[in-house]
Amino acid sequence: MASHHRRHLPLYLAIFLAFLLPPLASSLWQSCGSSANFTANSTYQANIQALSATLPKNASTSRNLFALGSVGTLPDIVYALALCRGDTNASACNDCVSNGFEEAQQLCPYNRDATIYDDPCYIRFSNQNFLSPTSGDNGALILTNTQNASEPAKVFDAAVGALINATADYAAGNSSRRFGTAEEELQPKIYGLAQCRPDMAPADCRSCFAEIIPYITKYMSGKQGGRILGQRCNYRYEQYTFFTGPSLLQIPAPSVEAPAPAPVNATPATPTPPGGASKKNGAARILAITLPIVAAILVFVVICLCLRRKRRKPVRKAPLSIALDFIHHETDNVFYLMIDPTNPEDIQSIESLILDLSTLRAATDNFDESNKLGEGGFGIVYKGILPGDEEIAVKRLSLSSRQGIEELKNELVLVAKLQHKNLVRLVGVCLEEHEKLLVYEYMPNKSLDTILFDTYRSSQLDWGKRFRIVNGIARGLQYLHEDSQLKIIHRDLKGSNVLLDSEFIPKISDFGLARLFGSDQSQDVTNRVVGTYGYMAPEYAMRGTYSIKSDVFSFGVLILEIVTGKRNSVAYDSEQSVDLLSLVWEHWTMGTIVEIMDLSMTSHSPGDQMLKCIHIGLLCVQEDPADRPLMSVVTVMLSSSTVSLQAPSRPAFCIQKSGSNDSYMHTGPYRGVSESTSRSPMSPNEVSITELEPR
Structure with missing residues (x-):
């Protein structure tokens, strides 16, 4: 079953960079489907509104804070799901689900398939029947806190691994809500939360976790926190309490040798067969000969690529599909971009938009006043030169400007999608050390x-x-x-x-x-x-x-x-x-x-x-x-x-x-x-x- 879901899980990878935002803002993340849109005042929209009127109450009054529903007939039938977090009360659940339907129609306007994630809940509606607990995920978000843990990465990753496996196992097998929380006695402590759809069987819940947990190791190693939001299961860990009530599990701090995060109930390692020692020695001799050769080839290839990159001006292509939003928490403020990995061009394009702060400081002589091109309500624009002699204009948004943050969201969402000779080209973005920088092609004659x-x-x-x-x-x-x-x-x-x-x-x-x-x-x-x-x-x-x-x-x-x-x-x-x-x-x-x-x-x-x-x-x-x-x-x-x-x-x-x-x-x-x-x-x-x- 795990391999079946893995083939049907178009996972939305995320690029995350931290900066300061006002606290207590709403945490919303959307995933808009690719199906055809509906029209205003249509039967499909009326069916969504009917579900938005009933699902909040059904979810909040349910013992598991969970509700499914469908309204209408083909071709305008709408399927919907609402799930609140296991530590949420009925009132907060009702409000969250109600707001989720409203936000879905704002963030995914006229889209037949939309998912809205909020801290206390998530909702989804679609014209495709996804209500079965064994239906594959339509997508998932990987979100990370880019702050590094104070402990050595090996120690911290071992602690996270033990926490994740224990919390996921508890949620799958020991809770009717398929929900679990835990804390680990590392200093500082690490807190974890895991949840599946309550209508999933324990084996299906474990299978879902088995798919998403390896991504924590891959993308969050040594990081203070992170989360994966799937539509059948989700997981989160942080170095502060982010859930309500006491932890359901207390986990002692593991030794350094403790395992890193792995799929729940993963298959154990195969024992060494008789004669394995001699085979191992032979393999060691082969590796001793081949590894230096492979290493030398890799070094040569890397040097050639670097020289080629230095000679050629960097080419950046705006992504075909890009979405943007913010994650807010009192102590966890994260910025991320989502791309569809089923399109390799999108992945390459979004990666090409991310620029290092050190690169932009060098390009602008550390934002020297002599490179200042102009100043507006959102910040200052500087001229810079990237490696390869590409001239750029760097818009440095004000650290204190909330309006500048909203502007940045729009710029990235819209400009990155647009390609026309009479529209300015977005070269890249940088969000490090609380800096918010947008980089454009340089216009020698400035503004009209x-x-x-x-x-x-x-x-x-x-x-x-x-x-x-x-x-x-x-x-x-x-x-x-x-x-x-x-x-x-x-x-x-x-x-x-x-x-x-x-x-x-x-x-x-x-x-x-x-x-x-x-x-x-x-x-x-x-x-x-x-x-x-x-x-x-x-x-x-x-x-x-x-x-x-x-x-x-x-x-x-x-x-x-x-x-x-x-x-x-x-x-x-x-x-x-x-x-x-x-x-x-x-x-x-x-x-x-x-x-x-x-x-x-x-x-x-x-x-x-x-x-x-x-x-x-x-x-x-x-x-x-x-x-x-x-x-x-x-x-x-x-x-x-x-x-x-x-x-x-x-x-x-x-x-x-x-x-x-x-x-x-x-x-x-x-x-x-x-x-x-x-x-x-x-x-x-x-x-x-x-x-x-x-x-």
Whole structure:
């Protein structure tokens, strides 16, 4: 049975690195299945909601804190399981299972198969029947505390081995809940917890432990703590108490010779047969001859690989499938990435993203001030050079910034999955000694705003470069919204988040505030509005509603900044506090739009192309999201000279100067004016601009 489950156990390996996080945060880990998604308001979703209403009570009132259930008929049948930890009370169990169903639909949106692990419980639902206690695991997580034990590794591993075997054996054979806890009299003590599904037979429980325990030896040797979370059994050990109540077992500290963790009830070693001594001596002579030769070959191969690696620039490929979350505990804060080992490319890719702190310190001259590229709300960015002369930009997130932690989660989850010439490439990540470092490809021309709004450098951006930048940003957003496997809303598009490479090719960066949408999802609402005023769409700034059209609004503001060379946040009339949108609209309606073009561009710039960009920018900043074009439509508008552009209405957040016959436009939270009673479309001087010819 063990070999059967081993073949069907796609184990999700984890990479873990410790850093300080606020205590008492919720500990959640998710595993989202690969089956097809369901749609909003579908029968499948209704069946999940029905199970979420009954399973919490069924589990919490059960003697074993365990419940199974299924609702519906094919093809919309949903199977579900809830199991609370054996030391959890009924109230905590009910709350944990209820929250688990809610979190599953947030962390695995519209996924037909989802598992949520929390400290007190775990839940799973799926369209596949996994309810049998002998069903193979759908996956497991290996999590580790990266702090080394104070004892020598040999001593500590021997103690952990004795603790694990004893606790697992107790859970399998001596508890109706298939649950056990233990403590070992090492100094400091080691505490262990083991649990199987209560409906498993003792032999099946032992078989499950036999599969997962060897991974503790493989990945957690000499570490202060670790856990393996499977869907039929799980195990954890730490050097502090993490469970409720007294330990069910007291285990004396073993000698150094005690066995390391091994499968429960593992087959004993085969006795040496008669004549074995002479065979052993012969084998020893063979080893004495062959080992030096093998060692010499291995040394030669290693030297060749090192020389080859040194000559070649390191190649890093973003993983195809990556998930991210945090483990929280008062004294155990761990960061990990999960990858699917059934795809070898994923394993190689995620490993290539992990960079050593020593490497980044050497690359940046220990984060020397002379290598500082810039500073933002989440930390400082430094220039560095990796071995192989690869130039990088290292974002060093603030140690105290909780928002920086959330940004880091988003950056790794989203950027690592995205591949496009107009999106910044993530080179790697480092989380050591409480440092949180994100490493990107280096952009020699820094961010767009550092050139565009600089009196002396803005002349570097002639109209040809600016038009290519507008096109590149549009293509990058189209990829995020429509062309990638994911549907991503950036939520903070602005000049400082557009980086320029040596050829002035734009790359969208900073996905810390980005949000992932389901394929059928059109919008969402948040109670926590984040971003940059001036670039926020009105429906987002005032009601928290965001969608791909929110990014289109930000893009429209950015186009107007690029063409005019003016910041949107600056007041251009001290008496009226007229902002950029108001200024552009005023000149657009008066037919004097040329007067506010950036003077740093040459006089030979194609005015019709610039006028078209202003027109597109105004269409993108319309108050009603439905009036804003999709980014795929914008790219067509930019590239075609025959596409007809509709006349724009007065943009959102627009204030008309006094003396005008037009009424004020509805504004955001930082403008105090009344709503407009008229939104008639207007075009400058009633001249059509639908027959533009490129030059």
